[in-house]
Amino acid sequence: MTDERVAERRTQILSAALDVFAEKGYHSTKISDIAEKLNMGHGTFYRYFKNKLDIFSSVIDEIIIGIKEALGDEDPERSNTIEEYQEQIQRIGDRLFDFFMKDNRLGQVIFYENLRIDPELHKKTNNAIEQINEFTKQYLINGVKKKFLNQHIDTTILAKAINSMIFASIKDFLESEKSEEICQRWTDTIALLQMKGIAASSK
Amino acid sequence: MTDERVAERRTQILSAALDVFAEKGYHSTKISDIAEKLNMGHGTFYRYFKNKLDIFSSVIDEIIIGIKEALGDEDPERSNTIEEYQEQIQRIGDRLFDFFMKDNRLGQVIFYENLRIDPELHKKTNNAIEQINEFTKQYLINGVKKKFLNQHIDTTILAKAINSMIFASIKDFLESEKSEEICQRWTDTIALLQMKGIAASSK
Amino acid sequence: MTDERVAERRTQILSAALDVFAEKGYHSTKISDIAEKLNMGHGTFYRYFKNKLDIFSSVIDEIIIGIKEALGDEDPERSNTIEEYQEQIQRIGDRLFDFFMKDNRLGQVIFYENLRIDPELHKKTNNAIEQINEFTKQYLINGVKKKFLNQHIDTTILAKAINSMIFASIKDFLESEKSEEICQRWTDTIALLQMKGIAASSK
Amino acid sequence: MTDERVAERRTQILSAALDVFAEKGYHSTKISDIAEKLNMGHGTFYRYFKNKLDIFSSVIDEIIIGIKEALGDEDPERSNTIEEYQEQIQRIGDRLFDFFMKDNRLGQVIFYENLRIDPELHKKTNNAIEQINEFTKQYLINGVKKKFLNQHIDTTILAKAINSMIFASIKDFLESEKSEEICQRWTDTIALLQMKGIAASSK
DNA sequence: AATGAATGAGACTTCATTCAT
DNA sequence: TATGAATGAAGTCTCATTCAT
Structure with missing residues (x-):
């Protein structure tokens, strides 16, 4: 063959x-x-x-590769103003969204199934998530350096926080009727939180 | 007996x-x-x-009850200013934190193990999470009504977003060395995001 | 239990x-x-x-123990004349015979089945056979020392040769109609070979 | 083709x-x-x-044919004195030895693998061995008839006994370092046993 | 004629659940 | 009421054999 x-x-x-x-x-x-x-x-x-674990592992690999491709060619140093940052952050969110949207099954597997099956696999998935967090963190660091982001943010934690919202949005989307509208509402909400917070004065 | x-x-x-x-x-x-x-x-x-599923289901039940108790007696309508809101929101976060912190095993089970085992169980867990989201949403609605929160927030989505960060913080904590410091950094970051966002002007 | x-x-x-x-x-x-x-x-x-190999190994173990018991309490140094040697050697043959005779299955398993299944097992069985050979060799050495056996015999090889005949007799017996007569004929033949050889002069 | x-x-x-x-x-x-x-x-x-058993059976067939060829053209009636008998018996032993020596694999298969796989095969192999025994028996009968062998030997059993030693020598050789010396020692020992026995008087 | 992809029978082993004591 | 020995359903994996190319 x-x-x-x-x-x-x-x-x-x-x-x-x-x-x-x-x-x-x-x-x-x-x-x-x-x-x-x-x-x-x-x-x-x-x-x-080779066996059942082999194929499951391969499935996870494929998904991780897909995620990385989805994030791939953005340059964390490119944006110079808060507006550009917002655009960029939204672009990344959109891409992840698109990635999981184009195939429902991906989210199911990566969010619900990948842990507890094999330690090696666990490590691999955790690694992938850490890379995404690291990736996001670079954006934040760039923003701090260029002064368009608050100088006091905790870039490590904030990266995780932002990603957790993105992942939540994806899950929510997958479990909802998958309308374009849901997608937009999440995008707006995450942007709002980052841009101004939600206090009234933050009009 | x-x-x-x-x-x-x-x-x-x-x-x-x-x-x-x-x-x-x-x-x-x-x-x-x-x-x-x-x-x-x-x-x-x-x-x-009755059987294995029965006890697992019971375990999940116990955890859900615990979570609800942790959130239980707060009144979403109590806060009247953004400061009070912040205090309250932080108190809720703290309680959830405390709940999972006091027993490592809870997070392990509820975050990693509860799905895919039985549809009935899946539904039950989702339900619990929805209730937490609903609970948070009430706080946000109260804030909008009392005008100390931005009038344009999407309370449904925002509730989910905030909770996703709280859950992420708990997971992060469980997987970390469980220092008090991690806890504080998450609390601060979530508060910052809500209060001012992270743009530079938001000092 | x-x-x-x-x-x-x-x-x-x-x-x-x-x-x-x-x-x-x-x-x-x-x-x-x-x-x-x-x-x-x-x-x-x-x-x-534990598993299939475990029980097979246990079966072999039992047989080996049985063989050793069958040979057990003879003292290779006891015989002082060729007649005593003959008696003793016959007693040993008889005992091995009896051992395998009392349970047909033992020979089947130990002679046909114990090799090629597991290297560990192979080693163990070889070891047991070597011990029997060594045991027989001690008798021969005793005979040489006490001068009632030919001073020029190759005790190592001869021990193997004698045992090979004993084992052959057992196999033959197991495959035959298991008459007392067969048994006697083998005993006599082995004795004759050892005592006088088969040349005509050896009347 | x-x-x-x-x-x-x-x-x-x-x-x-x-x-x-x-x-x-x-x-x-x-x-x-x-x-x-x-x-x-x-x-x-x-x-x-045809299938796996077919080829294994064919392999055994080949080996059996080889053995018969190795023994083939000797005439059991040829020898007239004990010295000729000894020469002849040794020649047969040598040939069997040579046969198995020229190809290690033959002994492995015929001694360890041929039984328990198929009853038909078992019968065939047993048959071959019986023929070898029969062949040896003819030599003994000839010796008795011509009076150079002891008149009281049990030719049937003795043939089996002698062959069992020859086969043991082959196995031993195959499992040893395959030195010429081992070969000689076995030959001498088998000859000694037949010629004089091992008693001291038999010098 | 040669190939090797596909097949599925068959054997091992685990463990939730039952039930006799 | 408590026990744990016994059970067998169920799932994994292997490999002899077939058959379309």
């Missing part, structure tokens, strides 16, 4: 697995569920993946 | 179960692990709980 | 396993075959043995 | 199979192991052999 055909088959299986993991979770997913979805003998699965 | 004795035994088992679920997760927890922890025959377990 | 009851159950399973291993060989033996023989759920098996 | 080409291919496969069976034993040998050894697709295997 050509490498290409193998890769294609792996991709098919990976996608079917993503389906089932997203629907049932890791432990309730049987290898035969995945195989059935492809009208494939379950023995065939083992030609392409 | 008196009802009282039964209740006492159930409580013991529940606590042991919380231990093991927190350490190993639902699927890797064996009934015999729980029984062993109490030097109890694992057949005995079934005199107090 | 008392240790005694556990030991008893283990013995039962061990005996059933010996049956099946002797009949089908290691690889063709299913755990469920062993369980079935005892009208026992196959899950029960795993309460008493 | 010409019959010749087919036969050649079968021979190749047979040799590769002998390799793997000798190294891993029947049950641990995968058809794909054999195919791999020949850089051949494992599906191709089935064009030349």
